[in-house]
Amino acid sequence: MSDESIRHLIRSHPQDPAAPDRPHHPVAIDPAEALQLLGSVSLGRIVFTQHALPAIRPVNHIVVDGDVIVRTHQGAALAAHIHGGSAPDAVVTYEADAIDPATHLGWSVVATGYARLVTDPAELDDYRRRLQPWVDQVMDLAVRIHPEVITGLRLR
Numbered sequence: 001m002s003d004e005s006i007r008h009l010i011r012s013h014p015q016d017p018a019a020p021d022r023p024h025h026p027v028a029i030d031p032a033e034a035l036q037l038l039g040s041v042s043l044g045r046i047v048f049t050q051h052a053l054p055a056i057r058p059v060n061h062i063v064v065d066g067d068v069i070v071r072t073h074q075g076a077a078l079a080a081h082i083h084g085g086s087a088p089d090a091v092v093t094y095e096a097d098a099i100d101p102a103t104h105l106g107w108s109v110v111a112t113g114y115a116r117l118v119t120d121p122a123e124l125d126d127y128r129r130r131l132q133p134w135v136d137q138v139m140d141l142a143v144r145i146h147p148e149v150i151t152g153l154r155l156r
Helices: 003-012 031-039 077-084 121-130
Strands: 026-029 043-050 053-064 067-072 090-099 106-117 141-155
Touching (some): 031 141, 043 077, 077 090, 077 106, 121 141
Antiparallel strands (some): 026 141, 043 053, 053 067, 090 106, 106 141
């Protein structure tokens, strides 16, 4: 999406009456800063394909060595997408943001790349300790997303 398209969306989107009247200015964030911002929050959304349609799930995450790690469970649609594909990796997109609800200022980062289940027992144990589920459910799997494309926007 071009900067002008984003500006148009921001101008045409109905705003919260408490939000400032002046338009916001999107500023691109370089991939290194975008990854750093992604690591500064713990909650995001993972996008994958389910029955040939896009599916989105909110999940918590950590960033390790430039990769995004999330936990899931056997039987989850995300696990089926990754494990059920014909290739060992599945394409996913991960998005996280920090946008002030009153001013609508903040940032958004999108990381698109390949996801695979973590199979190394020591690595899996490490992620189980470092990444606690935010839902009351057993999360016995971990997914490593290796971003190939990272984009970010800051709204000023």
